[in-house]
Every structure is written in C-alpha cells, then in structure tokens.
Amino acid sequence: MYGQIFAVEAIDVDVHATIPPTWGLSTSPPGGPFFIDALGNINVIPPGLNFLDQPKWTITVKVTDAGGESDTQNLFIQVSDQNVGPIILNLPATKNISEDTAGSTLLFIVDPYDVDGDLAVCMFTPNPNDGSLEFNSTTYQIWLSNPPSLDHDITSKYEIIVRCNDGMATGPPARFTINILPVNKPPEILSLPATVTVPEDAINRANIFFVDGYDIDEDNLDFSIASVTPASGLGKFFISNAADTQDADVGIVANPNFDYEDINQYIIVIEATDGEFTATGTLNVDITDVNEPPVFFINPQTLYLNENEPANTILNSVVLSVTDPDDGPANLTFAVVNSPESPFFKVSADPWLKVRKPMDYETDPTRFQIQVSVTDSASNTDHLIIDVHLVNLNDNPPIFTMDPYVGTVFESDPGGTSVLVVSATDADGDSIVYDIEPDSLYIEVDDITGEVRLKQPLNRETLGGMIQVTVIATDDGDPPLTGESYINITIKDVNDNAPVLTKEFYNWEIRHDADIGTYINRVTATDKDFGNNGLFTFSLLMDHVYFSIDDIGKVSVSDKLKAEMEYLIFCRAEDSGNPSETSDISVIRIDAFVPQLVLINVHLGIPVTDFTTAKRTAFLNTLNGLYPPWQFRISAVQSEDVVTSSTRRLLASNAVLEMYALQDDTTDNLDNVKLPKEFVHASTLVNSLTVDDAGTPSAVLTGTDIVLVEPTYPVEIVVDDTNWWLDTLEGNIVLGVLCSIGFLLLMIALIIFCWKCCCCGRGLSGFCARCCSNLCKKKTKNLDDRPYEWELQKKEEPDVDKQKMDTSDVPEPTETGPKKPLPKDDEIPVTPYGGGKFDFRYAGRPHPGAPQTLKAKDQPTLILAPSTPTRKSTGLNRTARTTPVLQRRGGRVSPEVSGDNDNVHVGNRSGNDSIFNGSAQDDVTTTHKTEEKKLDPSPHTGTPGWVTGTPDVDV
Structure with a gap:
C-alpha cells in the first residue's frame, strides 16, 4: 500500500x-x-x-x-499481512523511434516489483494493436515485430498499458509511450518537363512558368536554377519560391535582350531541395520572333527633383530620345506608366517630361522609380526607367539601411580584408561620413564608402564566435545629425590548431588470454578548433598485429596475445579540417599478464551501482596510500547475490572487484618504458589484505567497504590457450635447442652405425658395402703400418654393477608428479606488499624450481609456488585456498568490455555470465590438498578510510 x-x-x-x-x-x-x-x-x-x-x-x-x-x-x-499486487518501477516511460526502425529491435524491458516477493506475471495492451509490437511475459521485453508496419503518417505514437498480477492481486497499470518519428523522403517536381514561349521583345521582369513541387513530408523546398543552355542565358532567367513554400515561379529578368535570330531556345535545369534530397526538372523556353520595338537611347536615367517644384516645370535633365527601325517620330506615343508616383509627372508632345503637381519631401517618397513608355504603330513598347531623387532640407538624421549589419570572416583573413559595406540614407540628401565608436582594435570603416575592413586577423579561440561594434553615420547638414547601427561579425573557424593527445604515455595491462576484439582502454585528445575542424579521429602510426584502435580512440585486441609480453604501439589524432592537422605521437605500453598468478577477488559490502567512478578512484587511492609503493589496478567489476541463510531472501547484489597490483609505479613513465613490469603475486596480495583464515580484511582497511579478500584462482586453474613451447620466446629457444641436440645425437648414432658395419663387413650391399670396404682397407693399411710396439689391448668386459642406476632417491610417481616435501613456515616466501619479485618468465609453463607433471595430452602443467594454505571458509561459498595447478582445458566465457580508467566492467557473478573488462575468466577445476599451513599476515600501518569526494559517474 x-x-x-x-x-x-x-x-x-x-x-x-x-x-x-x-x-x-x-x-x-x-x-x-x-x-x-x-x-x-x-x-x-x-x-x-x-x-x-x-x-x-x-x-x-x-x-x-x-x-x-x-x-x-x-x-x-x-503492519498487517496483506497481499499487494506487483508494481512496475520503470514506467511510465517514453521512447522515440523512426518509422524505418528494423524489425526485432528491443524497445524496453519492464521491471516489475512485488513487495511480498511473489512471482509477477505481466501482460501488455498496445493501442493501436496493429501487430507492430510484441511482448514476452517471461522476460518482460517489448520489441518490434519482424517486419513492423511503422508509418508516422498513419500512426504517430503507440500507447502501451502494462499490468502485472502475482496470482492474487493485480497491481496498478503503467504506461509506455512509443513515438514514431518520420523519415525524410525526396521531393518531386510535378510540372516538369515542360515548354513555354517568350517573345524576343520581352523587356519587363515577368513570370513565365509555375513550378509545381511536392514533398510528402511537407518540408519547405528551396528552388534554384542549376544550369541554362546555352550558358549565355544564365542571367536572363530567375526563380523565386512561392508563398506555399513547395512551389516556385520561373521568370525573365528586366530587359533580357532576347534575339530570335541569335538563339531561339533555352533549356533550363531546375533543382528543388528539402535540405537532404534534391529533385530536378527541365524547362524549355522557346523564343518567338516579333517586330522590333522602339528603344530609348539612354536607359535608365536619374532625376534630382527639388521638393515643391511648380507644375508644368520641364525636367530637361531627362532625355526622351528614341530609335525605332520601323516607325518615325510621328508614329510614336509617349506616356508615364501608371504607378503610385505617376500622378506627379506627365509627358508633353514635344516630348518632354514635366511636373504635373508639386511633391512634398516630408509626405511623399524621396527616392523612387517611374517609367516612361513609348509605343509604335505595331503596339511595340519600350520603357525608360527613371530614378527620381527628391531633395529636401537638412531636418532628418541619417538612417542605416540595416540594423544590425551581419558579416562573416575567417580567422585567417589578414588585416585589410573587406567584411561588408554599411550604408545610411539621409532624407535630406546630405553627404554622410562613417566612423566606429568607440574605436575598435579589430574593425575599421571607410568614412566615405562605408566599407568595413579588418585591422588585424581575428582569433576565434580568444575572441569567441562573434564580435560586435557600433557604426556611426554623420551628415554634413547644419547642424550635423548622426545615426547608428550595430555590426555583428561572425568569425568562422580555420583549422589552425592540431589535436593534442591528453597524455604522452599510456601504461595499461591486460590478461594474456583476452579474446580478439576485447576492449582494453581508450586514448583522448582535445582540439581548440570549432566544428569539423575540431573533430578528430585516432589511428595507429603503424598497423599492429595484436592491437587496433577505432576512430574514437578505443584500443582493442586484434590477435591472441603472448603471456608476459610487453607491447608498444604508437597512436596519433588527426582532425577533419582541410587541410587536416595531426597531433604528436603518444606511446601506449600494454603488458599481457597471466591472470592465474596475480588476480585476487575483493568482495565489497556495497552494490555494484554504488561503486561509482568517483568511489573507484577514492578506493584505489586509499589502497595505494596504505600499501606504498604498490599500485593497485581493477581488472573487472562483477556482482554476487547475497542472501540470508534463514529466509533465503535476496538482500543485495554486491560488487566483487577482480584486482591486481604492480610492485611500484616505475614503469608509469615514458623514460622507463623498457623496464620490466613487476606484478605482486596473488598470494602476497591476499596475505597483505587479510588477517584471518576466513579472508576477513585487517583493521587497517576499515572504512574501505572490503568484507572479504580471496584469490581469483585459489585452486586448480584451467588454462586453455597458453603453450609454453609455442607461445613464449624462451619456449621456442628451448624447443630449438632440444631439436638441435636430437639431430646431433641422430647423426652421431648414424656415424657409429656405419663405422660398426664397416668393421664387421656384414649386412651391407651396393654403395654402402663399397664405401665400408674402402674404409676397412684404409683401416687395415693403417694397422699394418703401425709401429711394432703397438699391441691390441684386450677389450674389457663391462662392469654391470657400476652401470646400475641408483634409484634410492627416486620418489614414487604420483598423479601430479614427484612428491616434494612442503616448505617449512620459515621457508615460505612471504613478502609484504611488493618486497619480493615474482619471476613471470615461467608463467603458463613448468617452473624449473617447482614439481612437474604431464597431463594426458603431454601438455605442460605449472604447479605454482605454494600460497598460504588456510582453513576452509564458511562464508559466501568459498573454498579453501590451496596451491593452484595449471592445466589446459577448453571453455572460457567471452569477454565484454567497456569503460575507462582501470579497464573496469561490471558483470554478474551469480551465474555463468561473468563478464570482464579486458580479460576473460577461465573455467576453474577445484582440487584440494590436505596440507595446510598458515602465513603470518604482513604488518601494515596507515590511516584507513576513503579519499573524500562525491561520486559523479556510475561504473
């Protein structure tokens, strides 16, 4: 309730x-x-x-x-004992998917919860129920059917109601909303191809064709003229978008100067784009032959008209001279074309342009155009465009044509680069000068032309993406008047900064048995540039057999690694600029360790979700501070289910850290990249972090959430991919030496055999017989020629007693090899936090100083130096720590890796789905030995506790 x-x-x-x-x-x-x-x-x-x-x-x-x-x-x-129906913890929720999402895509996993611990059975009801959605009542997964029928235009969203029942009561319903997002589709031009006709004497700007565009997504279409054939017609046509945003008008410009005798057809290719897709169409414009119209000699013309000019004043600055090859002056008719300003003007029969009625500067337009037409006997017409400027007294300040002005420059543009031109108008017609106030270090303006220029290059990284200045316009009236406007200049980025790798040297470790494709760690970089210039990708300086790097800097395993090998790779970052910039080289050192020798399990009393990035950093800092100079690392983060022994109720899914430690941080430096990396043996780590036989941590670790420490491989370990004879350099050398010795012994035996045969003269024929005969002849000759003092000595019979093998000290063979006495307590090497060195040259193969045996397939087996034997623990189903024995057997869980820092990944320890970051866990075959010895815990001092800090990122 x-x-x-x-x-x-x-x-x-x-x-x-x-x-x-x-x-x-x-x-x-x-x-x-x-x-x-x-x-x-x-x-x-x-x-x-x-x-x-x-x-x-x-x-x-x-x-x-x-x-x-x-x-x-x-x-x-x-509290009364009353059954309550299950509730759903993670709903309501919303998910957006596109209408082209693939079938069988997992959309959501419902998380039911029953406070009474009853089993919940959930059902879902989709609306609408068109078969696009499916639900698994066992795993509570909601996914798309295959194939789904998603169409945003038909169904824009689905509402899913989920109800859960525990067999006695039904919990409250929960809602899951799925929004279907549309996918953009290409536009179409419905009215093309088409053909229109235009007379060759067309002079006015006019529309000649309506382009009917269509976009099913109702996107706005942007039309343009891609090409005109022949190219001389490119400036004769224009296209403008219509008001409905999906259509356009194609027209001819004013005075296109068509000539039927020269070109009688133009082919226009029109494009319409919705920002992603583009549609094209072809419009044919046929030019028709017409009678030639009259033409004004001077066109256009400019007229400066003083306000209050009286009626019938002849405006002799306007010349109405016309040429017409077909008609004389008597057949030409002049008129002022109807417009808002035409009532102020008229044309006399002379012909002269005259004032019909006076104009007032304060109430009438000050700058405008009028047109005077001339028509011949065939109704052919030409138009004279007259720009009229009305002059007034200085009673108005200058006014800029725009506010603000917007310009764009590149940060590489040098001083003196023209940005834009500002322009101000003065209703009185006064001259205007321009200035920047206050004076700017970066921008200047020409006081006459209004051209805005750079004083020096602008650095986007220091000035930001835009600068703003104030421009002032001052007229020459009496008194002078001013106007102002703003200039906003956007600084476009130039790729003038190379990426910078965050670190010069990366120092990582990984299990040698990591699967191909295992993610190890990632490199990072920064770039001061903006946009594409600031985007970069990573690559290796040279392709590497064992490792690869993707575009975002993730380094992964490309081939099977060799145990105890040090690998060096070199990476760099390259940005997306043009031309691109490349960073300096960073060195990555990766050491492949044997997990059976160095890994321990550290059980925490907190859930995996609480072990955040911040807490992980604090945890490692605490251990490094308590056990200097050791450097602790986390190989993987798993989870284990903790239940009570009485009720068998699940209390928590606590974190289990798979850890190892380096002897010191000497190799965490590029100068020491060639030094061997020394790991702390797992038994030493366990002895240092525990105080009793049950693996309970010592008091010095109080406050670190550690409740148990044990070896990751405390018993017989299965190793399935480390062959000492083939996978290590030492193994290859020994194998080569043994083969050479065997070959020499074979040759010696062959020589002795041939010599014996020659002496006895038996059992040979052919070439061998002749060869031995020659050898015997030479031997006989030598014997005959020897001095007489020689005497053949009697061959001594072998002393059988001397040749008997002394087997008094040979131990009886056992299943695991010859028995050797366990070392005494004072002989067991116990080294507190890194005092001793473990020889990794024999990882994955028999150590010369350890007892040895061979398994069924003659594969090498390593019996490690004995760790501290302890009594069996009763907590968390742990087995007694015994001497691990390495064997070969198949069956390893494939790793799934992610994360930064210490190659940490969270897995579930409760089942068979253990997941490691950068490594994979081998199957473990448990064996027990009856001998038990207890090592004294290594003394440590230091103040326990966490490094303070607030977790901010979950693992």
Whole structure:
C-alpha cells in the first residue's frame, strides 16, 4: 500500500504566527518507507511496507515553528499481512523511434516489483494493436515485430498499458509511450518537363512558368536554377519560391535582350531541395520572333527633383530620345506608366517630361522609380526607367539601411580584408561620413564608402564566435545629425590548431588470454578548433598485429596475445579540417599478464551501482596510500547475490572487484618504458589484505567497504590457450635447442652405425658395402703400418654393477608428479606488499624450481609456488585456498568490455555470465590438498578510510 496513512495536526499557542511549521520524522528501526509533507500528512512510499520484513514501526514526528520551538510525538504502526499486487518501477516511460526502425529491435524491458516477493506475471495492451509490437511475459521485453508496419503518417505514437498480477492481486497499470518519428523522403517536381514561349521583345521582369513541387513530408523546398543552355542565358532567367513554400515561379529578368535570330531556345535545369534530397526538372523556353520595338537611347536615367517644384516645370535633365527601325517620330506615343508616383509627372508632345503637381519631401517618397513608355504603330513598347531623387532640407538624421549589419570572416583573413559595406540614407540628401565608436582594435570603416575592413586577423579561440561594434553615420547638414547601427561579425573557424593527445604515455595491462576484439582502454585528445575542424579521429602510426584502435580512440585486441609480453604501439589524432592537422605521437605500453598468478577477488559490502567512478578512484587511492609503493589496478567489476541463510531472501547484489597490483609505479613513465613490469603475486596480495583464515580484511582497511579478500584462482586453474613451447620466446629457444641436440645425437648414432658395419663387413650391399670396404682397407693399411710396439689391448668386459642406476632417491610417481616435501613456515616466501619479485618468465609453463607433471595430452602443467594454505571458509561459498595447478582445458566465457580508467566492467557473478573488462575468466577445476599451513599476515600501518569526494559517474 502506498499513499497517505495519517494526518498530523499541530496547534501553535502563538495566535499571531503566520508562518507554517516545518515537519520532520524518523523511524525505528531507521530507514522506514515513510514521508511527511509540508501539511503534516504521513505517506507510505516505495518499496512500501512488508509484514515479513518488519511488522511494527515507530514513527517519531517533530514539528518546529518559525521561532525554533518544537515538539515531538510518537506514532505506532502495526503492519498487517496483506497481499499487494506487483508494481512496475520503470514506467511510465517514453521512447522515440523512426518509422524505418528494423524489425526485432528491443524497445524496453519492464521491471516489475512485488513487495511480498511473489512471482509477477505481466501482460501488455498496445493501442493501436496493429501487430507492430510484441511482448514476452517471461522476460518482460517489448520489441518490434519482424517486419513492423511503422508509418508516422498513419500512426504517430503507440500507447502501451502494462499490468502485472502475482496470482492474487493485480497491481496498478503503467504506461509506455512509443513515438514514431518520420523519415525524410525526396521531393518531386510535378510540372516538369515542360515548354513555354517568350517573345524576343520581352523587356519587363515577368513570370513565365509555375513550378509545381511536392514533398510528402511537407518540408519547405528551396528552388534554384542549376544550369541554362546555352550558358549565355544564365542571367536572363530567375526563380523565386512561392508563398506555399513547395512551389516556385520561373521568370525573365528586366530587359533580357532576347534575339530570335541569335538563339531561339533555352533549356533550363531546375533543382528543388528539402535540405537532404534534391529533385530536378527541365524547362524549355522557346523564343518567338516579333517586330522590333522602339528603344530609348539612354536607359535608365536619374532625376534630382527639388521638393515643391511648380507644375508644368520641364525636367530637361531627362532625355526622351528614341530609335525605332520601323516607325518615325510621328508614329510614336509617349506616356508615364501608371504607378503610385505617376500622378506627379506627365509627358508633353514635344516630348518632354514635366511636373504635373508639386511633391512634398516630408509626405511623399524621396527616392523612387517611374517609367516612361513609348509605343509604335505595331503596339511595340519600350520603357525608360527613371530614378527620381527628391531633395529636401537638412531636418532628418541619417538612417542605416540595416540594423544590425551581419558579416562573416575567417580567422585567417589578414588585416585589410573587406567584411561588408554599411550604408545610411539621409532624407535630406546630405553627404554622410562613417566612423566606429568607440574605436575598435579589430574593425575599421571607410568614412566615405562605408566599407568595413579588418585591422588585424581575428582569433576565434580568444575572441569567441562573434564580435560586435557600433557604426556611426554623420551628415554634413547644419547642424550635423548622426545615426547608428550595430555590426555583428561572425568569425568562422580555420583549422589552425592540431589535436593534442591528453597524455604522452599510456601504461595499461591486460590478461594474456583476452579474446580478439576485447576492449582494453581508450586514448583522448582535445582540439581548440570549432566544428569539423575540431573533430578528430585516432589511428595507429603503424598497423599492429595484436592491437587496433577505432576512430574514437578505443584500443582493442586484434590477435591472441603472448603471456608476459610487453607491447608498444604508437597512436596519433588527426582532425577533419582541410587541410587536416595531426597531433604528436603518444606511446601506449600494454603488458599481457597471466591472470592465474596475480588476480585476487575483493568482495565489497556495497552494490555494484554504488561503486561509482568517483568511489573507484577514492578506493584505489586509499589502497595505494596504505600499501606504498604498490599500485593497485581493477581488472573487472562483477556482482554476487547475497542472501540470508534463514529466509533465503535476496538482500543485495554486491560488487566483487577482480584486482591486481604492480610492485611500484616505475614503469608509469615514458623514460622507463623498457623496464620490466613487476606484478605482486596473488598470494602476497591476499596475505597483505587479510588477517584471518576466513579472508576477513585487517583493521587497517576499515572504512574501505572490503568484507572479504580471496584469490581469483585459489585452486586448480584451467588454462586453455597458453603453450609454453609455442607461445613464449624462451619456449621456442628451448624447443630449438632440444631439436638441435636430437639431430646431433641422430647423426652421431648414424656415424657409429656405419663405422660398426664397416668393421664387421656384414649386412651391407651396393654403395654402402663399397664405401665400408674402402674404409676397412684404409683401416687395415693403417694397422699394418703401425709401429711394432703397438699391441691390441684386450677389450674389457663391462662392469654391470657400476652401470646400475641408483634409484634410492627416486620418489614414487604420483598423479601430479614427484612428491616434494612442503616448505617449512620459515621457508615460505612471504613478502609484504611488493618486497619480493615474482619471476613471470615461467608463467603458463613448468617452473624449473617447482614439481612437474604431464597431463594426458603431454601438455605442460605449472604447479605454482605454494600460497598460504588456510582453513576452509564458511562464508559466501568459498573454498579453501590451496596451491593452484595449471592445466589446459577448453571453455572460457567471452569477454565484454567497456569503460575507462582501470579497464573496469561490471558483470554478474551469480551465474555463468561473468563478464570482464579486458580479460576473460577461465573455467576453474577445484582440487584440494590436505596440507595446510598458515602465513603470518604482513604488518601494515596507515590511516584507513576513503579519499573524500562525491561520486559523479556510475561504473
């Protein structure tokens, strides 16, 4: 049950108190699922009340007034055993998918919760139910059917209602909303191809064709003329978008100067784009032959007209001279073309342009155009465009044509580069000068032309993306008047900064048995540039056999690694500028360690979700501070389910850290890149971090959340991919030496055999017989020629007693090899936090100083130096720590890797889905030895505790 269960009332004897009191509560036992609001209402909040966990609660309510006076009362809660239906913790939720999402895509996993611990069975109801969605009532997964029928235009969203039942009660319904996002589709031009005709004497700007565009997504279309054939017609046509944003008008410009005798057809290619896709169409414009019209000699012309000019004044500055090859002056008719300003002018028969009525500068337009037409006998017409400027007194300040002005420059543009031209108008027609106020270090303006120029290059990295200055316009009237406007200049980025790798040297470790494709760690870089110039990708300086790097800097395993090998790779970053810039080289050192020798499991008393990035950093800093000069690393983060022994109820899914440690940080430096990396043996780590046989940490680790420390491989370890004879340099050398010795022994035996045969003269024929005969002849000759003092000595019979092998000290063979006595307590090498060195040259193969045996397939087996034997532990199903034995056997869980810092990844330890970051866990075959010896824990001093800090990123 959730919601309000009790309303607390409080009375303040101070009748004048107007500020509401504040409420607070505490529970016994602490951490009860209760909340009190500002009105004193006590509510039950998730996970709610559970009779089995806590049948009784005591709530202490505290009320405090504005004066600081307070009172407390107790409320006793008796919880009745009542079944409550399951609730869904992670709904309502919303997910956006596109209408082209692939089938079988997982959309959501429902998370039901039953406060009584009953099994929940969930069902879902989609609306609309068109078969696009499916639900698994066992795994609670919601996914798309294959294939789905998603169409944003038909169904823009789905509403899914999920209800769960525990067999007795149904919980409240929860809602999951799926929004279907449309996918852009290409536009179309419906009215093309087409053909239109235009007379060759067309002179006015006019539309000649309507382009009918269509976009199913109703996107705005941007039309343009891609090409005109022949190219001389490119400036004769224009296209403008229509008001409905999906259509356009194609027209001819004013005075296109068509000539039928020269070109009688133009082919226009028109494009329409919605920003992503482009449609094209072809429009043919046929030019028709017409009679030649009259033409004004001077066109256009400019007229400066003083305000209040009287009627019938001849404006002789305008010349109405015309040429017409077909008609004489008597057949030409002049007129002022109708316009808003045409009532102020007229044309006489002379012909002259005259004032029809005076104009007022304050009420009438000051700058405008009028047109005078001339028509011949065939109704052919030409138009004279006259720009009219009305002159006035200085009673108006200058006014800029734009406010603000917007310009764009590149940060590489040098001083003197023209940015834009500002322009101000003065209603009185006064001259204007321009200036920047206050004076700018970067921008200047020409006082006459208004051209805005750079004083020096602009650095976008220091000035930002835009600068703003104020431009002033001053006229030459009496008194002078001013106007102002702003200039906003956008600084475009230039790729003038190379990427910078965050570190010059990266120092990582990884299990030698990591699968191909295992993610190890990533490199990072920065770039001061903006946009594409600031985007960069990573690459290796040279391709590497064992490692690869992707564009975002993730380094992964490309081939099977060799145990105890040091690898060096070199990486760099290159940005996306043109031309691109490349960073300096960073060195990455990767050491492949044998996990069976160095890894330990550290069990924490906190859930995996609480082991955040910040807490992980604090945890490692604490261990490094307690055990200098060791450098602790986390190989993987797993989880294990912790249950009570009585009720078998799940209490938590606590974190288990798979860790190792380096002897020191000497190799964490580029200068020491060639030095060997020394790991701390797993048994040494366990002995240093524990104090008793059960693996309980010593008091010095109090406050670190550690509850148990044990070896990751405490018993017989299965190693399936380390062949000492083939996978290591030493193994190859020894194998080569043995083969050479065998070959020499074979040759010696062959020589002795041939010599014996020659002496006896038996058993040979052919070439061998002749060869031995020659050898015997030479031997006989030598014997005959020897001095007479020679005497053949009698061959001594072999002394059988001397040749008998002394087997008194040979131990009886056992299953694991010859027995050797266990070392005494004072002979076991116990080295506190890095005092001793472990020889990794024999990792994955028999150590010369250790007992040896061969398995069924003659594969090498390593029996490690004995770790500290302890009694069996009763907590968390742990087995006794015994001497690990390496064998070869298949079956390794493939790793899944992610994360930064210490190659940490979270896996679930409760089942067979253990997941490691940068490594994979081998199957473990458990063997036990009867011998047990206890090592004294290594003494350590230091102040326990965490490094302070607030976790900000979850693992």
